[in-house]
Amino acid sequence: MSININTPSPAISGGGLGRGRIGQPVLRKEDLRLITGAGCFSDDVNLPGQAYAIMVRAPHAHARIVSIDTAQALAAPGIIAVLTGRDMLADGMKPIPHRPFSPHPADMPLENTDGTPIFTAPHYPLAPDKVRHVGEAVAMVIAESVAAAKDGAELVEVDYELLPVIANTAAAASPTAPRLFDQARSNVCLDGVMGDAEATAAAFARAAHVVRFETKIPRVTGVPMEPRAAVGAYDPAIGHYTLHAGTSGAWRTKADLVIMLGVGDDDVRVITNDVGGHFGTRGMLYGEFALVIWGARRIGRPVKWTCERNEAFATDYQGRDLVVEAELALDADGNFLAMRGSNISNAGGHTTNFSPLRKGVEIMSSIYRIPAAHFRARGVVSNTAPTRPYRSSGRPEVLYVMERLIDLAAREHGFDRIELRRRNLPTEAEMPYTNPFGMIYDSGAYHRVMEKALGLGDWAGFPARRAEARARGKCRGIGVANYVDTASGVPRERAEMTVHRDGTVDVIIGTVSTGQGHETSFAQLVTEWLGVPFDNVRILTGDTEFVKFGGGTHSGRGLRLASIVIWGASQQIIEKGKRIAALLLECESGAVEFRDGAFVRPGRGRTVSLTEVARAAHELPDVPDDLRGPLAAISDETITTAQFPYGCQVVEVEIDPELGSLEIVRYSAVDDVGRAVNPAIIHGQVHGGIAQGVGQALMEHCYYDPETGQLLSGSFMDYAMPRADNFPFFNTEYVETPSPTHPLGMRPAGEGGTAPALGVMINSIVDALSEFGVRHVEMPATPERIWRAIREARGGAQSMCDRNTPEVMLR
Amino acid sequence: MPTVSMTVNGKRVSAEVEGRTLLVELLREHLGLTGTHVGCDTTQCGCCTVHLNGTGVKSCTVLAASCEGATITTIEGLATEGKLHPMQEAFREHHALQCGFCTPGMIMSAVDIVRRKGNDLDERTIREQLEGNICRCTGYHNIVIAIQSGAAAMKQSRPSGAPPG
Numbered sequence: 001m002s003i004n005i006n007t008p009s010p011a012i013s014g015g016g017l018g019r020g021r022i023g024q025p026v027l028r029k030e031d032l033r034l035i036t037g038a039g040c041f042s043d044d045v046n047l048p049g050q051a052y053a054i055m056v057r058a059p060h061a062h063a064r065i066v067s068i069d070t071a072q073a074l075a076a077p078g079i080i081a082v083l084t085g086r087d088m089l090a091d092g093m094k095p096i097p098h099r100p101f102s103p104h105p106a107d108m109p110l111e112n113t114d115g116t117p118i119f120t121a122p123h124y125p126l127a128p129d130k131v132r133h134v135g136e137a138v139a140m141v142i143a144e145s146v147a148a149a150k151d152g153a154e155l156v157e158v159d160y161e162l163l164p165v166i167a168n169t170a171a172a173a174s175p176t177a178p179r180l181f182d183q184a185r186s187n188v189c190l191d192g193v194m195g196d197a198e199a200t201a202a203a204f205a206r207a208a209h210v211v212r213f214e215t216k217i218p219r220v221t222g223v224p225m226e227p228r229a230a231v232g233a234y235d236p237a238i239g240h241y242t243l244h245a246g247t248s249g250a251w252r253t254k255a256d257l258v259i260m261l262g263v264g265d266d267d268v269r270v271i272t273n274d275v276g277g278h279f280g281t282r283g284m285l286y287g288e289f290a291l292v293i294w295g296a297r298r299i300g301r302p303v304k305w306t307c308e309r310n311e312a313f314a315t316d317y318q319g320r321d322l323v324v325e326a327e328l329a330l331d332a333d334g335n336f337l338a339m340r341g342s343n344i345s346n347a348g349g350h351t352t353n354f355s356p357l358r359k360g361v362e363i364m365s366s367i368y369r370i371p372a373a374h375f376r377a378r379g380v381v382s383n384t385a386p387t388r389p390y391r392s393s394g395r396p397e398v399l400y401v402m403e404r405l406i407d408l409a410a411r412e413h414g415f416d417r418i419e420l421r422r423r424n425l426p427t428e429a430e431m432p433y434t435n436p437f438g439m440i441y442d443s444g445a446y447h448r449v450m451e452k453a454l455g456l457g458d459w460a461g462f463p464a465r466r467a468e469a470r471a472r473g474k475c476r477g478i479g480v481a482n483y484v485d486t487a488s489g490v491p492r493e494r495a496e497m498t499v500h501r502d503g504t505v506d507v508i509i510g511t512v513s514t515g516q517g518h519e520t521s522f523a524q525l526v527t528e529w530l531g532v533p534f535d536n537v538r539i540l541t542g543d544t545e546f547v548k549f550g551g552g553t554h555s556g557r558g559l560r561l562a563s564i565v566i567w568g569a570s571q572q573i574i575e576k577g578k579r580i581a582a583l584l585l586e587c588e589s590g591a592v593e594f595r596d597g598a599f600v601r602p603g604r605g606r607t608v609s610l611t612e613v614a615r616a617a618h619e620l621p622d623v624p625d626d627l628r629g630p631l632a633a634i635s636d637e638t639i640t641t642a643q644f645p646y647g648c649q650v651v652e653v654e655i656d657p658e659l660g661s662l663e664i665v666r667y668s669a670v671d672d673v674g675r676a677v678n679p680a681i682i683h684g685q686v687h688g689g690i691a692q693g694v695g696q697a698l699m700e701h702c703y704y705d706p707e708t709g710q711l712l713s714g715s716f717m718d719y720a721m722p723r724a725d726n727f728p729f730f731n732t733e734y735v736e737t738p739s740p741t742h743p744l745g746m747r748p749a750g751e752g753g754t755a756p757a758l759g760v761m762i763n764s765i766v767d768a769l770s771e772f773g774v775r776h777v778e779m780p781a782t783p784e785r786i787w788r789a790i791r792e793a794r795g796g797a798q799s800m801c802d803r804n805t806p807e808v809m810l811r
Numbered sequence: 812m813p814t815v816s817m818t819v820n821g822k823r824v825s826a827e828v829e830g831r832t833l834l835v836e837l838l839r840e841h842l843g844l845t846g847t848h849v850g851c852d853t854t855q856c857g858c859c860t861v862h863l864n865g866t867g868v869k870s871c872t873v874l875a876a877s878c879e880g881a882t883i884t885t886i887e888g889l890a891t892e893g894k895l896h897p898m899q900e901a902f903r904e905h906h907a908l909q910c911g912f913c914t915p916g917m918i919m920s921a922v923d924i925v926r927r928k929g930n931d932l933d934e935r936t937i938r939e940q941l942e943g944n945i946c947r948c949t950g951y952h953n954i955v956i957a958i959q960s961g962a963a964a965m966k967q968s969r970p971s972g973a974p975p976g
């Protein structure tokens with residue numbers, strides 16, 4: 001299926017129809033309420049008679065729960081209930097239905113080499129027997145107020161038997177490491193391979209050059225600014241649960257709650273209003289969501305829980321955390337021959353998700369032409385918070401590895417960094433390109449985009465800027481990184497469209513905007529395709545009362561899949577409308593055309609508007625039965641192809657060699673978005689994505705003490721967040737090469753800012769430090785790390801910007 | 812429990828509060844003004860910024876009981892006579908918000924920056940002055956542009972002689 005999204009062409013003339021079409025940076029519909037304080041985030045919801053829940057959380061990273069004494073807490077003022085894992089099991093609560101991978105046919109299979117199933121173990125909202133990371137909930141205290149609940153939580157006495165802790169990713173994979181799950185042979189839950197071992201070995205055997213790189217991509221966390229919150233209610237008369245919570249998709253949350261509670265599909269309603277950021281952290285249901293509705297049933301009153309930031313740091317699903325050993329083989333001319341290595345991904349304290357491992361390994365070769373590759377992929381558990389996909393799941397890590405390998409190859413074997421990339425980027429004629437793991441990159445003007453980014457970043461003018469910086473005693477470096485991103489995720493989405501008698505159009509869809517502006521960009525699609533004024537379109541999401549299916553928002557699937565089902569529903573509306581219009585125009589429906597937002601009988605000059613048709617569907621006596629009533633359509637599609645956004649970033653940094661401090665002086669990015677719906681939103685997505693990638697590269701780090709598994713980065717005082725003064729203005733541009741695997745040509749734009757940011761940042765830093773002989777700086781590249789790298793590498797090599805560095809600094 | 816009286820968004824209000832009640836709790840829970848958000852527990856994020864007697868404060872770090880007789884403006888009170896404040900307009904115009912959670916605090920801080928630093932703000936000043944406000948969505952790019960433009964617009968919309976902000 002291929003559709004030209006610019007047809008049919010609605011009128012630009014009159015009625016404000018020109019505003020809000022595809023391609024316009026129209027102002028967002030959601031903003032008026034958000035800038036006036038009228039948004040409705042989860043903690044803004046209050047139900048009459050609600051009680052307040054506080055979780056009792058484990059202070060230990062690994063311990064057996066010997067006993068929980070709730071008597072003192074229950075006797076405290078204002079306490080309504082204290083519920084433990086035992087109560088939860090007694091009531092039949094099922095574990096959180098984690099799935100090791102999100103199912104998408106375009107992703108490569110990853111299975112255990114020995115044929116055994118991937119190890120998974122139940123993860124309950126309240127740990128019944130054992131805690132496996134600091135902050136894991138062991139009891140829920142419900143009280144008349146938050147303060148009373150907190151006081152009560154202090155009185156819950158939990159007797160723990162401490163167990164040996166393993167918090168380090170690589171060490172967790174060792175067969176002798178302390179085991180998290182007694183029923184498992186080791187902490188390695190998944191141990192598989194991808195690629196062709198033989199072909200790879202052969203290619204390495206004839207390589208002229210081999211470059212090797214080992215790294216750890218640190219654990220970070222998404223930190224949506226809105227902490228989680230949930231309000232649960234239960235109606236005993238009809239046995240019905242209602243949850244108000246910020247999710248990435250109300251329908252999927254409902255479906256999971258139905259499983260956990262063992263109730264019928266219609267027994268749970270989930271309502272999600274405004275959501276203050278997601279980035280992957282809200283990609284799966286949280287135990288507290290099930291606890292508040294269960295608690296509401298237990299006490300016969302609504303229960304509200306609001307996460308505090310320190311709890312969020314300890315218990316939000318975290319991201320990244322990958323240990324990589326990789327080698328790249330090149331021939332004498334610099335052609336990439338093969339790649340091999342091993343990845344270990346850390347799922348944390350529960351077997352939540354191994355998607356980032358798979359999504360990384362399958363594009364280990366990144367955007368480049370590499371004929372052969374072979375990787376071992378292991379997923380381990382450890383005494384740390386559970387992880388899940390985080391913005392551009394699994395890809396920024398491996399793209400960073402590839403970009404570092406290229407820069408290292410250039411430096412160690414005498415190639416030019418740019419020439420090496422040019423030589424190994426597939427050309428447009430090679431598209432679609434199948435990578436050595438079997439992923440099929442749909443299309444792309446990779447060379448054109450890289451050259452555009454190099455132009456935007458003025459690569460050619462860099463030597464002069466470096467010289468100028470040097471005169472000021474600063475070390476200036478420049479880096480480049482390409483990326484390709486594999487957008488898959490839940491393949492099914494559903495839109496329900498209704499044209500009302502007053503001419504307004506409602507679209508019900510199963511995605512949820514967590515900042516992406518769906519109310520705006522989805523409405524633009526309707527305005528484009530049905531010629532309806534932009535202000536007349538309403539996008540309705542986030543309530544399972546009317547959302548009958550929805551895949552949610554992740555994997556760049558929001559607009560990408562919404563556009564397909566909104567297109568499908570629009571076409572059905574037009575077809576139905578033609579049949580009704582035929583009655584009004586007194587002709588065969590085949591003779592009716594839809595143009596400029598109205599139905600016309602060509603040659604006769606008579607038109608009827610969509611609104612008139614919608615009205616006629618209700619009122620005209622001779623409307624056929626199948627069209628009588630609301631003019632409505634449902635489009636439910638499963639899209640089995642993936643899309644491949646790609647792009648290039650160029651970054652320039654200046655480093656003060658005495659302090660190790662760093663300033664980003666230029667940041668340029670070019671992304672291929674296929675077809676741009678709202679340019680302002682696209683640029684905004686890229687800006688935010690860049691900031692998250694840069695945050696990981698320079699400062700963010702979930703740091704667990706390796707001995708105790710204590711989280712030492714548990715607040716904004718310890719976890720470094722990117723702030724306004726860490727960045728320059730970004731120079732972002734996009735190109736539009738329609739994706740042939742998407743019926744409307746679209747590629748997602750939400751993750752491209754992050755995907756190459758790790759690689760480009762470290763490449764530019766290492767370039768700035770190259771004159772000292774620094775080979776690499778691990779993430780987060782803090783001033784201290786940079787300063788130490790300079791000190792360690794210097795050993796005699798005196799740089800032009802190497803002034804006297806004091807002996808004791810920064811410590 | 813002590814009673815505290817103050818003027819919030821032009822209205823006189825009184826509430827019984829505990830000694831430990833924070834201003835943000837009073838605003839959100841007692842007065843239902845949920846536009847002021849709580850994003851942290853360490854006075855770092857700025858989501859809770861309001862104006863206390865004309866000065867920007869983090870309402871998560873002010874005891875309600877200490878606000879006796881004070882004049883408070885929250886994001887809900889920034890638009891006057893049904894007209895958006897120029898800083899609100901600027902945030903919308905320049906797509907300076909995505910999820911919108913940090914936005915009320917950002918806007919209240921921005922107006923306070925103008926009060927302190929004037930209407931002609933350069934990029935560096937704005938970035939430095941935003942030290943106390945975290946946004947996870949926007950990379951700050953459009954926020955800086957919006958503040959610059961909103962600050963300039965505040966100059967134009969200000970009746971002559973009136974203090975900025």
Ligand code: FES
Pocket residue numbers: 848849850851852853854855856857858859860869870871872
């Ligand atoms: S909530 Fe006040 S600074 Fe974060």
Ligand code: FES
Pocket residue numbers: 225276277515907908909910911912913914945946947948949
């Ligand atoms: S807009 Fe989401 S945190 Fe700023």
